[in-house]
Amino acid sequence: MVSKKNLKPGDIILSEEPIVVGPCTGCKVQCLGCYKPLETATPYIKCKGCGWPLCSPKCRGLGKKHGHPQIECAVLKTTKSARLLDYNELEKMRSHYNAIVPLRCLLLKESDPQAYADLMKMETHNEIRRNIPELWRGNQESIVNRIIFDWGLKEYTQEEVHSICGILEVNSFEIGQQGVNIRGLYPTAFLMSHDCVPNTNHVDEEGSFRLTVRASTRIEHGETITLSYAYTLQCTLKRREHLLENKFFECQCKRCSDPTEMGTYSGALICPKCKTGYVLSTNPLDPEADWKCTNLERCPGYRITSKSMQLLIDRIGHEVDGIGCNDVVAMEAFLHKYRNVLHPTHYLCLGVKLSLSQLYGRISGYLIDKLSEDILLRKQQICEEIMKVFNVIEPGFTRLRGVTLYEMHAPLMILLTRQFENHCSKSELRSKLKKVVKCLEEASVILGYEPETSSEGMMGMAAKDALVRIKDWEKILGKF
Ligand SMILES: [Zn+2]
Ligand SMILES: [Zn+2]
Ligand SMILES: [Zn+2]
Ligand SMILES: [Zn+2]
Known part of the structure; x- marks a missing residue:
C-alpha cells in the first residue's frame, strides 16, 4: 500500500469495519458475545441455545454480527463439547476457542459470499506452513478436526479450513481494550506492509471494532504505508524470529539491516573485555552470524556466537519476567545488576525503564x-x-x-x-x-x-x- 498524497501526522489513512472478529488463539475463556473474560470465580451463564459461556442473558453481543450470531449458535448447539461443559471445567474449554474465528469465517461462505470471497483472496502461506509440522498438526487437531468432525461442518474441505487458519495467522489484527483478547480481519488494512519502524498507528473502537489507521509521521506521496507486526520494543534478533515464525517472512527493513538498530543499540551488550566497546552482530540479517566488539583497536579478537548471545538474552529475559509488575525496587536492582552487561537502552532495560517511567x-x-x-x-x-x-x-x-x-x-x-x-x-x-x-x-x-x-x-x-x-x-x- 502506497500513499497517493502527502500525509501529515494524525491524517486518517483508512477507517473500516471488520469482516470478522473473535477470540485470539490461546485466549482465556471469554463471553462469545462481548469478549469479556470469564473465570470460574465470576458469575457467568450458559447460552440458552448452544450452552457456551456468556457474561449475562442480556449480553450486548447476543445475536450480533460481531458477537454471537444466531447462525453460530445453531452450529455450536449440535456439538457435544458444550453440552458436557461443567462450571468447574472452564479451563478444559479453552482450546475450543481457537476454532471460533475460523468457524465464523467459514459461515460467511453462505451468509455473506462477497465477504468470503474477499477473505479467500488474502495470503495463506500454505506451502510454508505445511512444512512446519508442529503448526500444521496443531491446526489439524484443534481447528480442522474440531470444525469438520466434532462440530459436523462436513461441507468444508480440510484444505479450506487450513487456508482460513493461514489467512488468520498472516492477516489478522489483535484488537480490543486492555485485558480483552480478540482479533479481527479487515478488508483492506491487511494490505499494509510491515516495517520495524512503522509510519502509522491504529486504534479500534470499542463495541463496533472499527479500525482507524492514521499516519504517525509525515508520509510523502509515493511512500509505502507501513505498520509493525512485531513488538517494536524488542531487539532485531527477537523481532525477526517472531516475524519468521508467525508471519513467515524475513524482515530486511532499515532497522533490521543496521547492527546498531539505527543508533538505538536495542540489542547491544557492553563488551565484557574492554568495557568501552559495544558487542553488535556482524550481520543482523543472518541470525546465525557472530557478534563482535566495536572497539577494533582495543579488542579486535572479541567475538561471541549468536547461539551464546541468544542464550544470554533468554536467561536475562527470564529474570525480567520474574519481576513483579509493581516491584520498583527489583526493577532498579535489575538495572544496577546489568549496568556493565547490557547497553543502557538494550531492549530488556528499555522495557524495565518504561515500567519505571509509569510506576x-x-x-x-x-x-x-x-x-x-x-x-x-x-x-x-x-x-x-x-x-x-x-x-x-x-x-x-x-x-x-x-x-x-x-x-x-x-x-x-x-x-x-x-x-x-x-x-x-x-x-x-x-x-x-x-x-x-x-x-x-x-x-x-x-x-x-x-x-x-x-x-x-x-x-x-x-x-x-x-x-x-x-x-x-x-x-x-x-x-x-
Ligand atoms: Zn457478553
Ligand atoms: Zn449460543
Ligand atoms: Zn525489520
Ligand atoms: Zn571490546
Missing part, C-alpha cells in the same frame, strides 16, 4: 506529591532516556511517545512548583515551564486520537486539563 508517581509508596527530589529527577531522566529511543523506533504520533511525554511532564512540573516556592529566578522558571507545556501539548494531541474510555485516552484528557491550569501559572509568572 514512579503512580503507585502506593511512590505517589507523585510525595516523591523526593532524587526520585523525581530519576523519573525525569528515565523518561528522557527512553524518549530518545522512541523518537527513532516509534516516531511521531504514537501511543508510546504520547504516554511517555505525559509521564515526563509530571516530575518537571512538581520540581518546578517546589523551586517556585524556594524563590529561584523567574527566567529559569519560565524556561522550565515552557518545557512542561511542550510535553503536555504534544501528549494531548497524540493521545487525543485514543478512545476516550482507554487509559491513554483518559491520559490525553488529563493532559488538556493540566494545560489549562498551567495557563494560570503563566499569568502569575507574567506579572514579575
